[in-house]
Amino acid sequence: MTIQLVDIFYPNVFKRYSVKYNIFRDLYEKDLVGIEIRGIDFKLAQNIKKIILTNKEICYNTGKKGDTSCDLLVLGYYGIFEELSKEIIAIGNEELGLKVARTIRNITEYENQSFKIAHKNFLMDHAHVMGILNVTPDSFSDGGKYLDKNSAIEHGMKLLEEGADILDVGGESSRPGSDFINVEEELNRVIPVIQEILKKKKDAVLSIDTTKSKVAYEALKCGVKIVNDISSFNVDDQMLSTVRQFDAALVLMHMKGSPKTMQQNPSYDDVVSEIYDYLNLKVEMAKKAGIKNIIIDPGIGFGKRVTDNFELIKRLNEFKGIGQPILIGVSKKSFLGNTLDLKIDERENSTIVAETISIKNGARIIRTHNVKNTIQASRINSLIDNPESV
Secondary structure (H helix, E strand, O other): OEEEEEOOOOHHHHHHHHHHHOOOOOOOOOOOEEEEEEEEEHHHHHHHHHHHHHOOOEEEEOOOEOOOEEEEEEEEOHHHHHHHHHHHHHOOOHHHHHHHHHHHHHHHOHHHOEEEEOOEEEEOOOOEEEEEEEOOOOOOOOOOOOOOHHHHHHHHHHHHHOOOOEEEEEOOOOOOOOOOOOHHHHHHHHHHHHHHHHHHOOOOOEEEEOOOHHHHHHHHHHOOOEEEEOOOOOOOOOHHHHHHHOOOEEEEEOOOOOOOOOOOOOOOOOHHHHHHHHHHHHHHHHHHOOOOOEEEEOOOOOOOOHHHHHHHHHOHHHHHHHOOOEEEOOOOOHHHHHHHOOOHHHOHHHHHHHHHHHHHOOEEEEEEOOHHHHHHHHHHHHHHHOHHHO
């Protein structure tokens, strides 16, 4: 069972949910929110629906899915949902009531939280910057530029000096159509670079971008503090135990298929709810495995249509409900180029616009090629939210 607060105040979102729940009345309001409970027991859904209708609120459910379950949608505002959670507890379903309350609190308290990686405390009232260091011959944006060890070290140090809070080091390209490389080759690319950067800057927070637990293990042994696994441990099920062993942070990302296949006609009924369910499940699995520090990434450009990427940025706020910091990576990606007919080296302006909107909608780590620009975007967002801090 998944609980998701839906930004149903967007007309296109309201229209989609109207079709799903057969809502034929004109109920749209610009500040309306929905709470959807997916996979709820049908009898329990009917009991909750009675409570909601008795309170003269608005509620719909789908027909039965299989023998026993359905989806339930309540329309209203945060205060209504908080009261609903109390009433669900009162009728004897404490687990569901607490889940509803926790999901609401995850969103309303999101900016007041923090997360700690190694020695550094990351406040969530503003976005933090993750600089990209691709030690690869074939990454889509800068493949080959930093394959040489010395060039990679120099660029990594430059990104840190420019103010990157985190440096994400990767030795295997994940561009659409790319193939996996073997463990030894990936290790040979990244480990010497990681070792030298940490020798030069001992307090740097480094992330290893890999799907292989062996690569993660060697990087963590060197002093890396984050594993950025684009497969969410689908490629290597030993990844969780490796991350737990070092008490490291773990980035869980959604990707449909593999880099080789992910852009071969991807499709979704509702891209946000499908990715929400996926990440919510992966977070639960990681927590059960003993991982304490988890970051989620909806995977812009990884098995997504152009329209999906824009929809995810637009509704990024909904992912706050999972209760983990949100990472986003839009830097120079093809959905920007395809939409605006821009070559890779012409996408700086569109990147910073997409990053700025992502920050406004809840991204708290921005993975980017241009650290300076993104720091400015984060700062401007903070000043808009808190103009008195100027």
